[in-house]
Amino acid sequence: ETGVTQSPTHLIKTRGQQVTLRCSSQSGHNTVSWYQQALGQGPQFIFQYYREEENGRGNFPPRFSGLQFPNYSSELNVNALELDDSALYLCASSLAGKNTGELFFGEGSRLTVL
């Protein structure tokens, strides 16, 4: 069984740039969620994708957007990067209707915005 994989693991961007982070869900999982974890904080829910559509969103501005593909993999896009966007971005997958709250997380993509 393949776990959740994320890429890239680390990246550095400058303010105003755009970034795309990628996530492959665990085998058999059809739902992907994205979280932002700032240093010393707990993860914060950005949004969730199910059946290629956004299915729930946290308190993040529209410059945070995402996609889910037919193979259930997902992308997180952030436009007009700000310094406060520096964080660990976590992807989590799950199977809709099963074990609500039990998410399977990747190791994350660490974004630094200079």
Add this chain to the structure above:
Amino acid sequence: GDSVTQMEGPVTLSEEAFLTINCTYTATGYPSLFWYVQYPGEGLQLLLKATKADDKGSNKGFEATYRKETTSFHLEKGSVQVSDSAVYFCALAYYGGSQGNLIFGKGTKLSVKP
């Protein structure tokens, strides 16, 4: 809004010591409660959960009881090991809503010394 508060870390214990990590929550409804753990270099993983008041979740020697009267879900282990060194996150979520929307506490770092 809903929130989770955890005791601040870091917590440093000697091997075989008793562990308690306090967690309290504020919720408008009746959430499920979770403990997730993040071992060094790994993604977050579910440690245990409880779905209703008075339920006890347990796994790997860890236990937590869902206390509605005190809005608490404290994590305990009778005898910690060096391998328990990790960051522990308390979280809540609701059935029926956006499945991926976990609300996390800030995390408590545990270091166990031999």
